[in-house]
Structures are given as C-alpha cells and as structure tokens.
Amino acid sequence: xxxxxxxxxxxxxxxxxxxxxxxxxxxxxxxxxxxxxxxxxxxxxxxxxxxxxxxxxxxxxxxxxxxxxxxxxxxxxxxxxxxxxxxxxxxxxxxxxxxxxxxxxxxxxxxxxxxxxxxxxxxxxxxxxxxxxxxxxxxxxxxxxxxxxxxxxxxxxxxxxxxxxxxxxxxxxxxxxxxxxxxxxxxxxxxxxxxxxxxxxxxxxxxxxxxxxxxxxxxxxxxxx
Amino acid sequence: xxxxxxxxxxxxxxxxxxxxxxxxxxxxxxxxxxxxxxxxxxxxxxxxxxxxxxxxxxxxxxxxxxxxxxxxxxxxxxxxxxxxxxxxxxxxxxxxxxxxxxxxxxxxxxxxxxxxxxxxxxxxxxxxxxxxxxxxxxxxxxxxxxxxxxxxxxxxxxxxxxxxxxxxxxxxxxxxxxxxxxxxxxxxxxxxxxxxxxxxxxxxxxxxxxxxxxxxxxxxxxx
Numbered sequence: 001x002x003x004x005x006x007x008x009x010x011x012x013x014x015x016x017x018x019x020x021x022x023x024x025x026x027x028x029x030x031x032x033x034x035x036x037x038x039x040x041x042x043x044x045x046x047x048x049x050x051x052x053x054x055x056x057x058x059x060x061x062x063x064x065x066x067x068x069x070x071x072x073x074x075x076x077x078x079x080x081x082x083x084x085x086x087x088x089x090x091x092x093x094x095x096x097x098x099x100x101x102x103x104x105x106x107x108x109x110x111x112x113x114x115x116x117x118x119x120x121x122x123x124x125x126x127x128x129x130x131x132x133x134x135x136x137x138x139x140x141x142x143x144x145x146x147x148x149x150x151x152x153x154x155x156x157x158x159x160x161x162x163x164x165x166x167x168x169x170x171x172x173x174x175x176x177x178x179x180x181x182x183x184x185x186x187x188x189x190x191x192x193x194x195x196x197x198x199x200x201x202x203x204x205x206x207x208x209x210x211x212x213x214x215x216x217x218x219x220x221x222x223x224x225x
Numbered sequence: 226x227x228x229x230x231x232x233x234x235x236x237x238x239x240x241x242x243x244x245x246x247x248x249x250x251x252x253x254x255x256x257x258x259x260x261x262x263x264x265x266x267x268x269x270x271x272x273x274x275x276x277x278x279x280x281x282x283x284x285x286x287x288x289x290x291x292x293x294x295x296x297x298x299x300x301x302x303x304x305x306x307x308x309x310x311x312x313x314x315x316x317x318x319x320x321x322x323x324x325x326x327x328x329x330x331x332x333x334x335x336x337x338x339x340x341x342x343x344x345x346x347x348x349x350x351x352x353x354x355x356x357x358x359x360x361x362x363x364x365x366x367x368x369x370x371x372x373x374x375x376x377x378x379x380x381x382x383x384x385x386x387x388x389x390x391x392x393x394x395x396x397x398x399x400x401x402x403x404x405x406x407x408x409x410x411x412x413x414x415x416x417x418x419x420x421x422x423x424x425x426x427x428x429x430x431x432x433x434x435x436x437x438x439x440x441x442x443x444x445x446x447x448x
Contacts, residue, residue, distance in 0.1 A: 120398050131378065133384075135381070144381070147441055162399035
C-alpha cells in the first residue's frame with residue numbers, strides 16, 4: 001500500500017482502537033456505581049454520544065455559515081454530512097437514554113429539558129434532511145438547507161430555555177466545582193469521549209467524500225447526456 | 226420605488242385577493258373550529274374541566290390554522306409565476322418578505338378575532354380578554370415572522386405543503402410553550418404580571434425571528 005492509503009486508514013484505525021479501549025474502560029475498569037450498579041455503565045457511551053451529536057450539529061452550523069458566505073460546494077457537502085451523522089448520533093443518544101431511564105427512573109421517557117430538546121433537535125434535523133430530499137436544484141437545495149441549519153441551530157438555545165422552565169430530573173455531573181465522580185470513572189468518560197469523537201470524525205470524512213464523489217458523478221452524467 | 230409604497234402595495238394585493246376569494250380566512254376559521262371539536266372529543270372522556278385543556282386547545286388550533294394559512298399564502302405566489310414577477314419588480318427582496326409576513330399576521334389576527342368568541346362559547350371559558358389578546362398577538366407575530374420564511378422555502382420544494390409543518394413546528398416549540406403557559410397563567414387569574422417571564426420569551430422569539438428572517442429573506446428569494 002502507498003503512503004496515502006495508509007494515511008487514509010489512520011483515522012478509522014485510531015478510532016477503532018479507542019473504541020475498544022472505551023469498551024474496556026467503561027465495562028471493566030471503571031468501578032461499579034453504588035446506587036445504580038452495573039446499569040450506570042451505559043452512561044459513558046450515552047454522554048460521549050450526546051457530546052458527539054452536539055459537535056456534529058456545531059460542525060453543520062459552521063459549514064452552513066461558511067456556505068452562505070462563500071457559496072462553495074464543499075461546505076454544503078460538509079453540512080449535509082454533519083447533519084446526517086449528527087442525526088445518527090442523536091438517535092443513539094435517545095435510545096441509550098431511554099434504556100437507562102427505564103431502569104433508573106422507571107419510565108422510558110420523561111419531558112425533561114434535555115430529553116425534550118434532544119427530541120426537538122432530532123425532529124428539526126429530520127426536517128432538514130426532508131427539505132434537502134425534496135429540492136432538485138443543487139444551488140437552491142444548498143442555500144435553503146444552509147438557511148435552515150443556521151436558523152435552526154440559533155433556535156436551539158431558545159428551545160432549551162423554554163423547556164428548562166419546567167422542572168428537570170436529569171442529573172448534572174459537571175458544574176463550576178468540577179466533575180462529581182471517581183477518577184477511574186472520569187478516565188472512562190475521557191476515553192469513551194475520545195472514541196466517539198474519533199468515530200464522528202471517521203464517519204464525517206467518509207460521508208463528505210461520498211457526497212463530493214456523488215456530486216462529481218452527477219456532473220459527469222449531465223455532461224455525457 | 227422605495228420606502229413604504231411597494232410594501233403597502235403588496236399587502237394591499239393580498240387583501241384584495243382575500244376579499245375576492247375569501248379562501249384564507251374561511252379555511253383558517255373552519256379548520257381551527259375543527260381542531261377544537263376534535264380535541265373536545267379526544268379529551269372529553271378523561272378531562273372534566275374544560276379550563277384545564279383550554280390553553281392547549283387554543284394554541285394547537287392557532288398553530289395548525291397558521292400552517293394552513295401560510296401554505297395558502299405562499300402557494301398563491303407560486304401559481305402563474307407570481308413570485309418571479311414580484312422578484313422582477315424594482316424593490317428590495319426583503320420587502321417581499323416583510324409584506325407577506327405582514328399580510329399573514331393580519332390574517333392570523335383576524336382568524337383569532339373570529340375564533341375566540343366561538344371558543345368562549347364552546348369551552349365555557351372566557352378567552353375574550355385584553356390581557357389574553359396581547360399573548361395571542363405575540364404568538365401570531367412569531368408564527369408570521371418565522372412561518373413566512375419557512376413557507377417561502379417549502380413552497381419551492383417538490384413536497385410543497387407537506388414540508389411546512391415539519392419544518393415550522395419544531396422551530397416554534399418555544400413559542401408554543403410560552404404561549405400555552407402564558408395563556409394558562411392569565412386564565413388562572415394571575416394577570417399579565419404573573420406571566421411576564423413567558424411574555425418576555427414570546428417577545429424575544431418574535432424579535433429574533435423577525436430580524437433573522439428579514440436579514441436572510443433576500444438569500445431565499447434569489448434567482
């Protein structure tokens with residue numbers, strides 16, 4: 001293999017190793033939580049997954065702003081890729097959260113600010129993907145999608161504040177005084193966070209490449225016909 | 226042309242169309258009524274006190290009626306290339322947005338004015354109050370500001386009318402929460418002072434969406 005091919009494998013390879021380390025750290029190395037028992041171990045993936053989902057939506061927001069400013073196709077490709085990957089991660093956040101909530105709170109779902117905001121976000125970006133799917137003209141699709149991504153993202157803090165005025169039962173683990181947990185648990189959090197960010201980056205790179213290639217194929221197809 | 230004249234001309238055009246067809250107001254009114262009737266059937270079995278569901282029923286009806294009216298308003302511009310005609314006219318593109326938002330706001334407020342007395346009668350809850358009118362106006366303003374922009378995009382897609390509720394309702398979550406909460410507070414007798422936080426949220430949503438939509442509308446109305 002040539003150097004470029006090795007380089008292309010570096011990111012997925014690192015992510016895979018990190019993911020294995022995260023599984024080891026979360027399921028084996030971290031101590032068992034006193035109240036919830038082994039059940040609490042889903043937390044490492046739940047939190048990392050949630051942060052990766054938000055990171056993806058932040059990337060989508062940045063890429064959409066860049067597209068509106070520059071009008072270059074690659075920014076649109078990055079935006080749609082980030083939204084798709086973010087939608088995948090937020091689906092996983094909702095699912096792992098439900099599993100955990102069923103055991104810890106004895107309910108699959110509760111209208112807590114964070115849960116509700118995540119669900120609204122999920123719906124919002126589902127709308128984004130539906131908007132893209134029903135626009136054929138590329139320039140218009142990119143522009144409308146970018147507008148929706150920017151406005152939607154700016155709407156999220158208002159959504160969160162509005163929902164927050166109801167009561168919350170979601171635990172707060174990090175505040176101004178630091179992280180409220182054992183060092184071994186914190187290590188597991190850090191490793192699994194790195195693993196999920198690695199997974200996010202791997203999926204994003206692959207998806208952007210796919211988007212650009214499919215754009216090229218469309219272009220060639222048009223030129224041939 | 227500059228200043229207010231093109232804006233007033235565009236709003237006037239929508240009013241003339243409405244006077245001749247009676248489509249927007251009639252559909253929005255009948256639809257809000259239908260939502261109310263359906264919600265009454267749906268809740269009747271379990272909820273004894275209409276006062277408890279009144280704020281929710283009111284806001285569900287208004288939000289869905291707004292979706293209906295916004296879709297009509299922008300679909301009408303798409304027919305016979307009307308929007309292209311407007312875009313060719315010598316005026317700022319954002320004026321088109323402002324005028325459409327203004328006429329949508331007028332239709333929303335008019336719908337509320339017709340629907341509220343019927344609500345009061347059917348639900349047995351007095352919703353014809355000055356303090357509630359302010360809450361409802363702020364809600365209509367936000368729905369018109371955000372909705373006109375989103376409806377302009379939705380009208381250009383293949384999915385058309387289907388897309389507007391899917392895009393607009395998640396964005397309007399803060400407005401719907403604040404509106405329903407403020408309405409509940411006012412109906413419970415707390416007065417406007419008791420719900421000032423929710424009113425601020427409503428007003429903030431309105432200002433933010435009006436400003437953002439106005440600034441970005443020229444991007445939507447390109448080509």
